[in-house]
Amino acid sequence: MYTIQTLNNIVQCGLDVFGNQYEMITEGEADGILLRSFPMHTMELPASVKAIARAGAGVNNIPVEACTEKGIVVFNTPGANANAVKEMVLASLLLASRNLWDGISWAKSLYGYGDIVPELVEAGKKEYVGNEIRGKRLGIIGLGAIGALVANDALALEMEVIGYDPYVSVETAWRLSRQVQRAVNLEQIFATCDYITIHVPLVEQTRGLLNAHAFRSMKKGVRIFNFSRGELVQEEDLRDALESGIVANYVTDFPNNTVLGMKNVIPIPHLGASTYESEENCAIMAARQLKTYLETGNIRNSVNFPNVELPYFGQKRITVAHKNVPNMVGQMTAFLAEHHINIADMINRSKGSYAYTIIDIDNGVDAHIKESIATKIKNLPGVAAVRIIQ
Numbered sequence: 001m002y003t004i005q006t007l008n009n010i011v012q013c014g015l016d017v018f019g020n021q022y023e024m025i026t027e028g029e030a031d032g033i034l035l036r037s038f039p040m041h042t043m044e045l046p047a048s049v050k051a052i053a054r055a056g057a058g059v060n061n062i063p064v065e066a067c068t069e070k071g072i073v074v075f076n077t078p079g080a081n082a083n084a085v086k087e088m089v090l091a092s093l094l095l096a097s098r099n100l101w102d103g104i105s106w107a108k109s110l111y112g113y114g115d116i117v118p119e120l121v122e123a124g125k126k127e128y129v130g131n132e133i134r135g136k137r138l139g140i141i142g143l144g145a146i147g148a149l150v151a152n153d154a155l156a157l158e159m160e161v162i163g164y165d166p167y168v169s170v171e172t173a174w175r176l177s178r179q180v181q182r183a184v185n186l187e188q189i190f191a192t193c194d195y196i197t198i199h200v201p202l203v204e205q206t207r208g209l210l211n212a213h214a215f216r217s218m219k220k221g222v223r224i225f226n227f228s229r230g231e232l233v234q235e236e237d238l239r240d241a242l243e244s245g246i247v248a249n250y251v252t253d254f255p256n257n258t259v260l261g262m263k264n265v266i267p268i269p270h271l272g273a274s275t276y277e278s279e280e281n282c283a284i285m286a287a288r289q290l291k292t293y294l295e296t297g298n299i300r301n302s303v304n305f306p307n308v309e310l311p312y313f314g315q316k317r318i319t320v321a322h323k324n325v326p327n328m329v330g331q332m333t334a335f336l337a338e339h340h341i342n343i344a345d346m347i348n349r350s351k352g353s354y355a356y357t358i359i360d361i362d363n364g365v366d367a368h369i370k371e372s373i374a375t376k377i378k379n380l381p382g383v384a385a386v387r388i389i390q
């Protein structure tokens with residue numbers, strides 16, 4: 001029996017993945033945590049927690065580094081909500097270009113004028129003339145799951161598309177249309193684009209990516225779309241850019257009080273991933289990854305540990321999350337050799353400064369010997385967490 005704590009509402013089909021061997025709780029000590037955007041940074045993590053699954057892409061709400069040091073595996077669901085965000089970006093391109101936000105608000109304000117409403121509409125519509133997006137240049141910062149989808153569909157809408165992503169994955173590169181131009185630096189995007197959309201994770205390197213320097217390099221009247229995270233944009237610099245007209249519109253999925261007070265901001269209440277389809281995709285994927293990890297130790301789509309999978313048929317298994325330093329595996333297997341325990345199968349993979357090892361041992365080993373080996377491994381310098389699965 002495992003216990004899963006949910007920190008946000010997770011759609012039922014995701015919860016159903018766990019089955020009746022799991023207890024679902026919202027407070028207390030759990031083996032696994034399932035969440036969406038719940039801010040975890042100030043949360044005390046019980047020692048019972050072995051893994052955290054983010055039903056979504058961004059993990060900046062999770063203390064990933066602290067989790068890594070404790071051997072807690074953090075998962076996300078790459079691509080599972082990308083289509084939802086892409087559709088929102090496409091809608092926003094039109095929303096901002098055609099002055100739909102102001103136009104609709106004005107039309108609604110005409111309620112009560114009676115029979116002359118149609119006349120007022122025809123007389124007033126000249127205030128809301130917009131631009132077409134066809135033929136305009138769209139700059140995409142970050143060509144991951146979302147950025148690549150936006151790029152391809154913007155081309156289909158006859159936009160000219162240029163993308164910037166120095167770390168683009170091979171998989172994304174294959175999916176991208178060859179018509180997407182490649183920017184060698186951000187200045188190329190800033191200086192030439194009519195529309196700029198940003199699809200990078202919030203990390204120290206990307207915080208404040210759009211700042212005074214960036215705004216100064218942009219074409220006057222550029223429209224900016226932020227469906228990634230509010231902190232990617234330096235707020236006071238944005239205010240100046242909106243006031244001076246460098247930025248014609250800022251469409252953001254992350255409104256806060258400061259940004260709401262700025263002119264020409266189109267605020268969206270973090271609806272990028274809020275579709276039934278995406279909520280289901282994310283919840284099912286996150287739940288499956290978490291369940292698999294708890295039951296087999298296999299890791300798929302973790303942000304802090306490598307993908308490691310060894311087929312599991314109910315055999316005895318030791319899993320170790322540890323630092324990626326020499327002789328870790330040697331020391332672990334030495335303990336097994338001391339007790340004449342045969343290794344049936346083994347795998348070790350690393351990701352950055354951490355690694356993960358799965359050791360399958362032959363059945364028939366006494367429980368107390370297994371426990372003693374687990375304790376010896378746990379006490380090795382560099383080991384973050386040890387589990388015995390059987």
Ligand SMILES: NC(=O)C1=CN([C@@H]2O[C@H](COP(=O)(O)OP(=O)(O)OC[C@H]3O[C@@H](n4cnc5c(N)ncnc54)[C@H](O)[C@@H]3O)[C@@H](O)[C@H]2O)C=CC1
Nearest residue numbers: 057058142143144145146165167199200201227228272273
């Ligand atoms: N508004 C919403 O509801 C949602 C927001 N998001 C946000 O969007 C972000 C991107 O999501 P995905 O495309 O699914 O993630 P992803 O991981 O597939 O793509 C991110 C891309 O950014 C690139 N990148 C990283 N640092 C960069 C830099 N300094 N300059 C240029 N490119 C850089 C990476 O190489 C990668 O290709 C998430 O991290 C999250 O913050 C994601 C889903 C829903």
Ligand SMILES: O=C(O)C(=O)COP(=O)(O)O
Nearest residue numbers: 036037056057058273274
């Ligand atoms: O997946 C992401 O990064 C998102 O921002 C989606 O957040 P949500 O699950 O809608 O709270």
